[in-house]
Amino acid sequence: MKIVNTKEELSRTSYPGRGIIAGLSEDGKYAVSAYWTMGRSAGSRNRVFVTEQEDGKDVIRTKAFDPSLIAGDPSLIIYAAVRELGNQTIVTNGDQTDTIYEGLKKGMTFEQSLRSRKYEHDAPNYTPRISSLLTVEGGKYDYALSILKSDDGNPDNTLRFTYTYDCPQKGEGHYIHTYMEDGNPLPSFQGEPVKVEVKGDIDSFANLIWTSLNEDNKVSLFVRYIDLATGKSETRIFNKNK
Secondary structure (H helix, E strand, C coil), X not given: CCCECHHXXXXXXXXXXXXXXXXXXXXXXXXXXEEEEECCCHHHHCEEEEEEEECCEEEEEEEECCHHHCCCCHHHCCCXXXXXXXCEEEEECCCXXXXXXXXXHCCCCHHHHHHHCCCCCCCCCCCXXXXXXXXXXXXXXXXXXXXXXXXXXXXXXXXXXXXXXXXXCCCEEEEEECECCCCCCCCECCCCCEEEECCCCHHHHHHHHHHHCCCCCEEEEEXXXXXXXXXCEEEEEEECCC
16 A cells, blocks of 8 residues: 555545544654544534543543533543553544453453444444554554444444554554545545554644644544653644634
8 A cells, every 4th residue: 555645635635534543653763643533513523632640541531612512412522532551552533442441451352342332323424433552562563443334324234344553664654534525424434544654753743633634624633652662652632622
């Protein structure tokens, strides 16, 4: 698969929905994780990322910017997006973050943990659940991406795909998102995760992502660089609502 320019790929459509990138920094020193939310409705845009402490670990959560505007099922927009378990970092677009977290604690694999879940119950879009797992241990690093989606809008069949990357390459990442483009209903992501460039330090990469996303529809962004040698990490969070 040919690597593509990240800015061009993220700018290609006004509404790729929620997106995840996992990869390796240009200098090969950092595991890289990014996740963002977007929204077309007032409810979907009424969100921010916040950092909370649980058991001595940072948990990145989505929260309502204005609680009075919450409508419908809040579980689809309010959830833990990022959790850590030992040397593993879980990043997802929904409450399956907790499903993966609990599964890993029980000795299940990433893929096994997600067998109990399917796409979101927001007919007629049936938004895919996208997830990533980054594992850093002893200077080594691998990552996996998953998507659970309906069968071209048929809710009776859940399609499950897991992609694993055992030897990440410097300056490369893989990008998966919920929607191919704007539409009604929204068409689910198709094909393999897109190979994208990972350039610069955490601030330059975070800014590149944020400025590439559609100005009207972008909501929040999380980016983390994890030092492969020490396991220590740096995180950046952008929120359009302030």
